[in-house]
Amino acid sequence: MKVEGEKMKIRGKVFVFGNNVNTDEIIPARYLNTADPTELARYCMEDARPGFGRGTDIKGSIIVAGENFGCGSSREHAPVAIKAAGISCVMARSFARIFFRNAINIGLPIVELTEADTFEEGDIAEVDLETGKVRNITKSTEYNAKPYPAFLRKIVEAGGWLEYCVKSLQSLS
Amino acid sequence: MTLAQKILARKAGKSRVEPGEFLLLDVDVALANDITAPLAIQKFKEYGGEKVHDPDRIVLVPDHFVPNKDIESAMQVKLLREFAEEQGIKHFYEVGRMGIEHVLLPEEGLVKSGDLVVGADSHTCTYGALGAFATGVGSTDIAGVYLTGRVWLRVPESIKVQLVGSFKDFVTAKDVILKLISILGVDGANYRALEFFGPALREISMDGRFTISNMAIEAGGKAGLFPVDEVTMAYEKERNIEVETLSVDEDTVYWKEVHLDLSQLEPQVAYPFLPSNTKDVTEAEREGIKVDQVVIGSCTNGRIEDLRLAAQVLKGRKVAPHVRCIVIPGSQNVVKRALKEGLVDIFLESECVFSTPTCGPCLGGHMGVLAEGEVAVSTTNRNFVGRMGHPKSKVFLASPAVAAASAVRGYIADPRRL
Numbered sequence: 287m288k289v290e291g292e293k294m295k296i297r298g299k300v301f302v303f304g305n306n307v308n309t310d311e312i313i314p315a316r317y318l319n320t321a322d323p324t325e326l327a328r329y330c331m332e333d334a335r336p337g338f339g340r341g342t343d344i345k346g347s348i349i350v351a352g353e354n355f356g357c358g359s360s361r362e363h364a365p366v367a368i369k370a371a372g373i374s375c376v377m378a379r380s381f382a383r384i385f386f387r388n389a390i391n392i393g394l395p396i397v398e399l400t401e402a403d404t405f406e407e408g409d410i411a412e413v414d415l416e417t418g419k420v421r422n423i424t425k426s427t428e429y430n431a432k433p434y435p436a437f438l439r440k441i442v443e444a445g446g447w448l449e450y451c452v453k454s455l456q457s458l459s
Numbered sequence: 460m461t462l463a464q465k466i467l468a469r470k471a472g473k474s475r476v477e478p479g480e481f482l483l484l485d486v487d488v489a490l491a492n493d494i495t496a497p498l499a500i501q502k503f504k505e506y507g508g509e510k511v512h513d514p515d516r517i518v519l520v521p522d523h524f525v526p527n528k529d530i531e532s533a534m535q536v537k538l539l540r541e542f543a544e545e546q547g548i549k550h551f552y553e554v555g556r557m558g559i560e561h562v563l564l565p566e567e568g569l570v571k572s573g574d575l576v577v578g579a580d581s582h583t584c585t586y587g588a589l590g591a592f593a594t595g596v597g598s599t600d601i602a603g604v605y606l607t608g609r610v611w612l613r614v615p616e617s618i619k620v621q622l623v624g625s626f627k628d629f630v631t632a633k634d635v636i637l638k639l640i641s642i643l644g645v646d647g648a649n650y651r652a653l654e655f656f657g658p659a660l661r662e663i664s665m666d667g668r669f670t671i672s673n674m675a676i677e678a679g680g681k682a683g684l685f686p687v688d689e690v691t692m693a694y695e696k697e698r699n700i701e702v703e704t705l706s707v708d709e710d711t712v713y714w715k716e717v718h719l720d721l722s723q724l725e726p727q728v729a730y731p732f733l734p735s736n737t738k739d740v741t742e743a744e745r746e747g748i749k750v751d752q753v754v755i756g757s758c759t760n761g762r763i764e765d766l767r768l769a770a771q772v773l774k775g776r777k778v779a780p781h782v783r784c785i786v787i788p789g790s791q792n793v794v795k796r797a798l799k800e801g802l803v804d805i806f807l808e809s810e811c812v813f814s815t816p817t818c819g820p821c822l823g824g825h826m827g828v829l830a831e832g833e834v835a836v837s838t839t840n841r842n843f844v845g846r847m848g849h850p851k852s853k854v855f856l857a858s859p860a861v862a863a864a865s866a867v868r869g870y871i872a873d874p875r876r877l
Contacts, residue, residue: 319531354646360599388597437481
């Protein structure tokens with residue numbers, strides 16, 4: 287969850303997932319007959335960890351994963367489900383391209399961190415989205431996340447791609 | 460410049476663009492389907508959209524859960540239909556006139572060489588076969604195109620895939636791409652474009668090229684691009700589309716290069732649960748893997764040449780008694796051609812079912828969902844956990860020839876040894 291008084295700082299309990307977590311696991315197609323975020327959230331990560339989305343302790347928590355998180359289908363329902371489930375941030379060694387852009391576009395905080403695999407289930411992590419500083423509070427360690435390119439920072443700062451579009455359309459007219 | 464740089468530079472109106480550069484580009488075609496369009500439409504309205512930027516650049520294809528599998532899916536397609544009507548979008552394809560999006564669009568001439576195509580479907584990279592820069596994006600990106608006509612893109616580095624040699628019997632384009640994914644790994648081309656060159660291109664038809672480009676995403680690829688040559692031009696000419704050749708200069712520097720000799724290639728089988736887990740079919744056959752279901756179709760292998768190959772293997776043979784073999788043509792046009800060429804008779808005589816075009820079982824939607832513990836051999840593109848149904852079912856990916864041979868034998872089988 288957001289750390290009080292600090293707009294860009296997130297702190298939460300860590301849930302650990304592996305490499306190549308694909309969007310079929312994040313939100314299986316059998317739940318894709320709706321685009322309702324609340325409904326999608328209930329089945330978030332269902333085929334990676336059944337019941338995860340209906341857990342009572344996931345609000346404000348942080349998903350930590352290995353390489354290529356979100357590979358496979360382009361379904362934006364994947365980051366939407368994660369965001370609507372109340373996950374405050376996803377941290378991974380790397381992200382699959384479409385998941386990466388979808389997360390940036392919808393304003394789901396994501397962090398690329400080489401040392402993501404040093405986190406263990408239940409650790410408390412703190413992420414400063416402004417500076418890219420990531421702390422493992424439980425283990426008293428600190429790392430630097432890979433910074434966003436300048437262009438993407440503008441989208442992130444606007445709150446998402448459509449916020450950015452609407453703003454630039456307004457400034458044109 | 461690479462093919463990716465050339466197409467994107469032309470779109471950006473610049474003489475040169477560099478990998479890593481971010482561009483805001485006008486989109487030629489924005490595609491969405493019955494799963495991804497509802498989210499795009501919802502976002503378009505939420506952000507104040509009233510009239511779309513350009514209805515003629517929008518394509519809507521309900522293909523994943525059609526003919527509607529349940530009430531919820533019917534409601535989603537209804538939303539697309541009403542949106543198309545309200546916005547004057549003429550490229551909306553109804554059951555009876557549709558196809559699986561990535562089979563349909565090239566067939567209809569809706570995408571062409573040199574275009575910038577974005578689709579809220581990861582297999583949008585299929586159109587790279589035509590020399591279009593085509594890539595999968597999300598629903599928000601599509602809503603952005605509805606609002607502004609534009610998309611943001613990062614110019615990718617490219618991997619050069621040099622194809623030499625000639626195919627042996629029953630080795631196909633599907634085996635090329637499966638082998639390549641196993642070499643690169645499922646994220647080996649993440650953020651990068653794959654570009655295919657070499658003397659072997661002469662041997663690879665447009666249908667084969669679509670299969671190869673289609674699965675670029677399974678190596679993480681942003682695009683899977685072919686140069687525009689005589690094969691492309693002949694295909695475009697049938698659709699009254701005039702295009703210019705597209706090629707790269709001899710001295711172009713690639714991020715990485717991979718060589719593949721087709722004469723050394725065996726039919727491939729990708730084991731669960733990643734498309735990169737491939738083995739030669741000879742090895743897979745020795746393992747005696749019993750099969751419950753075979754699926755022949757999808758945006759990867761639902762074109763006429765794929766059905767011809769499957770029919771060639773199935774002709775005069777029966778599907779093993781314990782196997783369900785489901786053949787799904789990629790479009791209404793493929794249905795008509797299969798009927799005309801007598802392929803449908805062969806499938807029915809072999810005791811396959813012949814479906815209407817749909818993505819259906821590929822993503823565990825309908826028309827062949829797997830039960831717990833079941834095994835499928837499928838010509839589709841993904842074999843992730845639960846992809847075709849129950850999380851404890853398994854999917855092995857292969858070409859139409861291997862799939863058809865496995866249907867007959869009831870075990871994963873080499874079509875050359877039936």
